[in-house]
Amino acid sequence: xxxxxxxxxYLVIGTGKKITLECSQTMGHDKMYWYQQDPGMELHxxxxxxxxxxxxxxxxxSESTVSRIRTEHFPLTLESARPxxxxxxxCATRRAGVAGELFFGEGSRLTVL
Amino acid sequence: GQQLNxxxxxxxxxxxxxxxMNCTSSSIFNTWLxxxxxxxxxPVLLIALYKAGExxxxxxxxxxxxxxxxxxxxxISASIPSDVGIYFCAGLTNNAGNMLTxxxxxxxxxxP
Numbered sequence: 001x002x003x004x005x006x007x008x009x010y011l012v013i014g015t016g017k018k019i020t021l022e023c024s025q026t027m028g029h030d031k032m033y034w035y036q037q038d039p040g041m042e043l044h045x046x047x048x049x050x051x052x053x054x055x056x057x058x059x060x061x062s063e064s065t066v067s068r069i070r071t072e073h074f075p076l077t078l079e080s081a082r083p084x085x086x087x088x089x090x091c092a093t094r095r096a097g098v099a100g101e102l103f104f105g106e107g108s109r110l111t112v113l
Numbered sequence: 114g115q116q117l118n119x120x121x122x123x124x125x126x127x128x129x130x131x132x133x134m135n136c137t138s139s140s141i142f143n144t145w146l147x148x149x150x151x152x153x154x155x156p157v158l159l160i161a162l163y164k165a166g167e168x169x170x171x172x173x174x175x176x177x178x179x180x181x182x183x184x185x186x187x188x189i190s191a192s193i194p195s196d197v198g199i200y201f202c203a204g205l206t207n208n209a210g211n212m213l214t215x216x217x218x219x220x221x222x223x224x225p
Contacts, residue, residue: 042201101158102213105155
C-alpha cells in the first residue's frame with residue numbers, strides 16, 4: 001500500500017496569492033497524478049507524470065503547473081489564485097505495470113476568497 | 114471523450130439491506146475499478162476487474178465486469194453505517210496513455 005502525503009490539508013487564501021500544494025510518496029512509484037474534485041463530484045485529471053522530468057496536462061484545462069524533479073515529490077503550483085480555483089485537489093500514484101490501481105492522498109481543500 | 118454514466122446518483126438504504134449500483138459507457142474498457150471515498154478523504158480502491166465476465170468479491174462487496182466490456186456493477190450486501198460514502202467506478206483502456214476515466218459517483222446514505 002502506498003503512503004502518500006498531501007499538505008496542506010486545508011488552505012484559505014486571498015485572490016492573487018501564489019500557492020503550492022505538496023504531494024509526497026514513499027513507495028517509489030513512477031507515475032503520479034493530480035485530480036481536481038468539487039465536493040461530491042467526479043474526479044478530473046489535471047496533471048500527470050510518468051517519472052522524473054516528465055509532466056503532462058490532463059483532460060481538464062488548469063491554470064496550475066507541476067514539476068517532477070524527484071520521484072517522491074510532485075508539487076502543484078498556482079501562480080495567482082482565483083475564486084474559480086476553489087476545489088479539492090487529490091494527488092495519486094500508480095505502480096508500474098499495474099493497470100488502473102491508483103493510490104490517493106487525503107487531498108488538499110483549497111478555498112480562494 | 115469517454116464518459117461513464119453511474120447510477121443511481123444517490124440512494125438511502127436501510128441498514129441490513131443489499132445495495133446495487135452500476136456504471137455504463139458507450140466505450141469499451143479493458144479494466145474496471147470501483148473506489149470508495151469517505152468524506153474529507155481520498156478515494157480508496159475496493160475492487161479491480163481485468164477480464165470481461167469476471168466476478169470478484171471483497172468481503173460484502175461483489176463487482177462484475179460486463180460481458181460487453183461497456184458496463185460494470187457493484188453490489189454491497191447487508192449494508193452497515195460505515196458503508197456511507199461516495200462510490201466511484203473507473204474504466205481504463207489501453208488508449209489515451211492508460212488514463213482512468215471516472216464516473217460521477219453514487220452517494221450512499223444509510224439510515225441507522
